[in-house]
Each structure stands twice: as structure tokens, then as C-alpha cells.
Amino acid sequence: MTPVIADYPILAENKLDYVAGNKYTVEAHDFGQSGTKQIQHRLEGQNLVRDLIREGSAAFACVVVAAECAYRHIEVADAANLNWSEQTVSCEQSLALQTDEYAAPVVFQAFVVTTSQADTICLSEQHGVSQLWREADILIPCAAKIALGPYFASQPTLQSILKIQLAEEGELPEGCFEVFAVPESGFYFSVKVDPFLFKTLQEPKGATAHRDSIFCFALTQGLELLHGDREYRDGWKNYQHLRALHQELKRRKAPTWDEEEFRANRAVALLKPHVIEPFDPNDSILE
Amino acid sequence: MEQLQLIDSVALSQMRQQLIKERDETNSRNRLHRRQGKFSQMFLARSNQTFLEYFDGFSKVADFHIEVTYPTQQRTEKEVSEPPLSTEKDTFKRLAHIPPRVAAMPSFWASYQVELVRRGLIEPSYLIARPGGSESGRKRLERSMNATKRREKAKMTELDACIRTFIRQFGGIPEVRGKVSIFQDCRLSRSWWRGYFIARVTGDFGKNVEDYEQQLWDLLRLSTAPWDELASYGIRKLTSMNYRSVRSAFVESLRLSDIAKRSSEQRRNNCQNSIEGIGVITANTALGLLSSDDVLRLITPYIDRALVAHE
Numbered sequence: 001m002t003p004v005i006a007d008y009p010i011l012a013e014n015k016l017d018y019v020a021g022n023k024y025t026v027e028a029h030d031f032g033q034s035g036t037k038q039i040q041h042r043l044e045g046q047n048l049v050r051d052l053i054r055e056g057s058a059a060f061a062c063v064v065v066a067a068e069c070a071y072r073h074i075e076v077a078d079a080a081n082l083n084w085s086e087q088t089v090s091c092e093q094s095l096a097l098q099t100d101e102y103a104a105p106v107v108f109q110a111f112v113v114t115t116s117q118a119d120t121i122c123l124s125e126q127h128g129v130s131q132l133w134r135e136a137d138i139l140i141p142c143a144a145k146i147a148l149g150p151y152f153a154s155q156p157t158l159q160s161i162l163k164i165q166l167a168e169e170g171e172l173p174e175g176c177f178e179v180f181a182v183p184e185s186g187f188y189f190s191v192k193v194d195p196f197l198f199k200t201l202q203e204p205k206g207a208t209a210h211r212d213s214i215f216c217f218a219l220t221q222g223l224e225l226l227h228g229d230r231e232y233r234d235g236w237k238n239y240q241h242l243r244a245l246h247q248e249l250k251r252r253k254a255p256t257w258d259e260e261e262f263r264a265n266r267a268v269a270l271l272k273p274h275v276i277e278p279f280d281p282n283d284s285i286l287e
Numbered sequence: 288m289e290q291l292q293l294i295d296s297v298a299l300s301q302m303r304q305q306l307i308k309e310r311d312e313t314n315s316r317n318r319l320h321r322r323q324g325k326f327s328q329m330f331l332a333r334s335n336q337t338f339l340e341y342f343d344g345f346s347k348v349a350d351f352h353i354e355v356t357y358p359t360q361q362r363t364e365k366e367v368s369e370p371p372l373s374t375e376k377d378t379f380k381r382l383a384h385i386p387p388r389v390a391a392m393p394s395f396w397a398s399y400q401v402e403l404v405r406r407g408l409i410e411p412s413y414l415i416a417r418p419g420g421s422e423s424g425r426k427r428l429e430r431s432m433n434a435t436k437r438r439e440k441a442k443m444t445e446l447d448a449c450i451r452t453f454i455r456q457f458g459g460i461p462e463v464r465g466k467v468s469i470f471q472d473c474r475l476s477r478s479w480w481r482g483y484f485i486a487r488v489t490g491d492f493g494k495n496v497e498d499y500e501q502q503l504w505d506l507l508r509l510s511t512a513p514w515d516e517l518a519s520y521g522i523r524k525l526t527s528m529n530y531r532s533v534r535s536a537f538v539e540s541l542r543l544s545d546i547a548k549r550s551s552e553q554r555r556n557n558c559q560n561s562i563e564g565i566g567v568i569t570a571n572t573a574l575g576l577l578s579s580d581d582v583l584r585l586i587t588p589y590i591d592r593a594l595v596a597h598e
């Protein structure tokens with residue numbers, strides 16, 4: 001798929017469309033529980049995004065995604081909740097997490113979106129854009145994402161607190177343990193687990209979802225590290241990081257997905273179901 | 288309306304996991320026999336009573352009931368394994384009121400089918416009948432159970448095939464197939480989700496409602512694509528397909544095309560390419576903010592291109 005380059009600047013982390021001082025940040029509070037939750041949009045700097053919000057052509061918004069219920073919906077924040085100051089505009093937005101339409105896991109992404117088509121704009125320094133965009137004439141269509149915020153999950157996916165990386169030699173700090181990847185290849189990497197993760201895992205209730213998220217992610221990451229070659233179809237069998245994680249959990253007397261012994265196929269079937277081919281390829285139901 | 292109490296989803300998931308064949312199972316005969324024993328136990332004596340006793344032993348979700356209605360007439364085996372249009376419509380009509388979050392739960396469909404058995408509306412063996420196959424579920428089960436010791440390998444293979452059919456029909460098998468299983472494998476839930484999507488597309492585009500709905504059912508009941516692609520992309524690959532406006536516009540554009548006249552393989556390619564085209568638009572555009580008509584105008588060139596590329 002060819003990526004599309006927007007014909008207008010987008011304010012986002014890791015994008016160079018705007019000069020320093022222009023920033024879009026989002027804070028989400030306590031997404032873990034049911035009920036209505038608050039997210040705080042905050043736009044800093046004098047820039048095009050601010051101008052469009054001020055004239056009513058753009059709004060803070062948040063997309064709610066519950067893929068398992070075939071649900072995706074955009075909630076636009078109420079303009080009445082906008083707070084203006086000289087350098088920032090912020091907005092508090094409420095999102096209802098529990099509805100008949102969907103259930104967890106739910107993922108959210110905040111952004112600023114145009115709600116109508118604006119007139120042609122000739123970009124200049126006052127729009128806060130980088131040199132590349134200056135003097136460009138742009139026409140921003142309706143529903144264009146002009147500032148992108150981060151993703152949030154209703155339950156922590158823990159992607160941020162589990163990192164698999166190539167390990168350096170020497171003693172590993174607390175929360176890290178070695179996983180020998182493919183012995184003959186002669187390298188190893190560490191699985192670094194945040195203390196929060198272990199705390200969560202040791203809670204008798206509610207740990208399953210966390211474990212599944214973590215291990216799916218661990219497996220995916222491990223496979224990427226071990227087998228960048230997608231043609232290597234049996235790559236899923238190389239599950240050393242999961243084996244090590246299993247051992248570590250047992251050592252810490254935390255619950256594991258296989259209480260007795262580590263069984264690779266079972267772990268993979270439970271944690272990364274799509275990796276296993278669905279049944280017999282000759283099974284006509286799949287046709 | 289009657290109240291349906293759901294079987295505990297964790298218990299059901301454990302049952303499925305215990306029944307699933309593992310890749311390295313040949314090294315563990317104990318597990319193999321445990322698995323077969325468990326399955327045989329459900330269908331022992333091939334009686335409804337054994338089946339019901341087995342599932343009545345499962346824990347139930349406390350303080351959570353769903354109001355449901357049941358068919359007024361017994362279902363035939365074919366209506367369960369490969370439901371015709373009339374049965375699909377009837378399933379959705381009877382359960383149209385249930386919220387999508389419930390329809391996405393394998394435990395709901397399993398619990399509902401246990402109740403269908405209790406009311407004598409289906410036989411447990413219907414859940415083992417292979418879709419599109421000519422052999423009855425009862426016969427299939429007997430064949431697998433009665434195989435001689437000499438033919439043990441064949442017996443295992445057949446028994447596993449029965450298990451696969453059963454757990455797919457019994458609310459799907461998310462442990463192996465992912466969440467898309469509920470949209471594709473379980474015939475009852477698939478009918479519901481088809482009906483749900485069709486009702487929404489009709490709400491967005493339908494003028495002569497009855498005739499329009501009929502065309503959509505015909506389109507979404509075609510084998511493999513577009514249904515399987517619509518479900519699998521929405522769940523796994525491009526969740527923007529789940530915006531109501533996008534799904535409606537996508538289905539409407541296919542309805543207006545000649546895709547129904549194409550081969551299954553062509554349809555699949557057409558749908559995949561079309562959806563990937565929509566994915567390109569979603570990179571910068573919040574399609575969910577636009578009306579179905581506006582989305583239709585935006586995506587039509589991508590769909591036309593995909594249809595021409597795989598004629």
C-alpha cells in the first residue's frame with residue numbers, strides 16, 4: 001500500500017511540519033475502569049491548527065475503536081469546553097466507555113480534525129509551520145486529521161512497559177532476564193519487565209488480560225527480532241523469550257499460562273492464536 | 288421474551304482449549320485420550336440429556352441475563368449447518384434487539400444453542416454436521432467413534448474433524464481463529480452479524496427497504512467474499528472498516544457493481560484491493576465524520592480501480 005502524503009501540514013510527534021514550540025498533547029485519566037472518562041487535549045503555540053479551531057473549522061476529537069465488536073466511532077469534543085489562553089488552547093472531553101455497542105478492549109486516539117472545508121490558505125511564519133511549508137497554498141478538506149495524538153487503551157496493553165531488546169553483556173538489572181535466542185547464532189536479548197507488570201501479574205484476579213497482551217506483544221517482538229524473514233514459516237516455534245518469561249514467572253511464584261511445564265504449542269495457541277494455522281489446510285470450512 | 292443466563296466464558300474457553308488438538312500431541316497420548324474422552328462425554332449415548340447435563344454443569348454468569356426469543360419450529364440439520372436465507376433472516380429477526388457487545392461473545396451463542404437443544408429445537412449432533420457436507424452429524428460422530436483399533440489414526444483424524452466443527456458452531460473458536468471466528472465460523476452468530484450490518488446499510492442507503500435488503504443478503508451470503516473480507520479486515524487489519532459510514536458505503540458500492548457475477552477468487556481479490564484503497568484514504572482522513580454518501584463518493588474510484596484490475 002502506498003502511503004499518502006497529505007497536502008497540508010500535520011502537527012504530531014516525530015513530524016517536522018511545524019517548528020518547535022507548537023505541540024499537541026493529550027492526557028487520559030484512568031481508562032481502566034468503566035463509566036465516563038476524561039481526556040484533556042492541549043494545543044500549544046500560535047499555529048494553523050489553533051486558527052482553524054478558533055474559526056470553528058476544526059475540533060478536538062477522539063476515535064473509539066472496539067474491533068472485536070466491529071465498532072469504530074469518532075466523538076467530537078464540545079466546543080463549549082474550549083479554554084483559551086495566550087499560548088494554549090485546551091479542552092476537556094468526556095467519553096462513555098460502557099455502552100451496548102461495544103465492550104473492552106477499547107482503544108482511543110485523540111486528534112484534531114477539520115469539521116468543514118476551509119478556504120485556500122497561503123502558509124506563512126505565523127502559522128507555525130516549518131520552512132518547507134511556507135508560501136505553500138493549501139486547501140484542507142473536511143475530516144482531515146491536522147494534529148495527531150497518541151493511542152490509549154481501556155486496559156493497559158503494556159506495550160510501553162515491556163521491551164525486548166538486544167542485551168549488553170554484564171549483569172542484568174532487576175526486571176531483566178536473558179533469553180537465548182537461537183543458540184548457534186551466538187546472540188541473546190533481554191526481556192525487560194517493569195515492576196508494575198510483575199505486581200499486576202501477581203494479583204490473583206484480572207491478570208489474564210494483562211498477561212495475554214504482554215505475551216502476544218512479547219511473542220511478536222521476539223519473532224521480529226529472531227526472524228525478520230517472513231518466509232520462515234516455522235518461526236513461531238522459536239519461543240525462547242516466552243520460555244524464559246515462563247520460568248521467570250514461576251520463579252517469582254506468579255501465575256503463568258501453563259502451570260506445570262512450558263509447552264510451546266499451547267503457549268502460542270493461547271497467546272498468539274493467528275500464528276497457528278487454523279486447523280487442517282484441507283478443511284473445507286476454511287474455503 | 289425469555290431470560291437467557293450465560294455460561295461462564297472462562298469455563299467455555301477452557302473447554303475449547305482442552306478439546307483443541309496440539310501440534311506436538313503425538314508425543315502426549317494422555318492428552319489425546321483426555322481430549323477424546325471429554326468430547327465423547329458430551330455426546331455419550333447421543334442423547335440430548337447427556338449433552339444438557341454436561342453443559343448444565345458449567346458455572347453461569349451471575350446477575351446477567353439476556354432476553355431472547357427462540358424459533359417456533361424445530362430446525363433441520365441443514366438449517367443449522369448451512370442455514371438458508373430464510374433461516375438467517377429469522378435468526379436475526381428474533382435476536383435483533385441484543386446489543387452488539389453481547390453478539391460478539393462466544394458464550395452467548397453457546398448458551399443460546401444449549402437452550403435450543405433443551406427445547407428440542409435442534410439435536411446436539413446437528414452441531415457436528417459439516418457445512419456443505421452430505422453426511423449427518425450423528426452418522427459422522429458414529430463413524431468416528433466406531434472405527435476399529437486398526438484404523439485408530441483415521442479415527443483420530445475424523446474425531447478431530449468433528450471436534451473442530453462442533454467448537455466452531457458452538458460460538459466459534461477465538462483461541463485458534465481469533466475474534467473473527469464469531470463472524471465466520473458459528474453459523475448463528477454469522478447470521479446475526481450479517482443481519483446487523485444489513486440493517487445499518489439499509490438505514491443509510493435503502494429506499495425500497497424490502498427489495499434493498501434482499502439484494503444485500505444475496506451479496507453478503509456469497510461464499511468467501513465480500514463477507515469474509517469485510518469481517519476479517521474490520522477485526523484484524525483495518526478497523527476503519529467498522530465506521531458505520533465506511534461499511535455502508537463499501538457494501539453499497541459492491542451492490543452497485545457486478546461483483547456478484549464474479550468468481551470467488553476474483554471477489555476476494557476485488558474486496559482486498561478495494562479495502563486497501565480505503566486504507567490509503569484513512570491515513571489522513573477521519574472517514575467516520577463523513578456521511579455515508581460522502582464516503583461513497585470518496586471510495587468509489589478506489590473500488591472501481593480494484594474491480595477493473597481483477598476482472
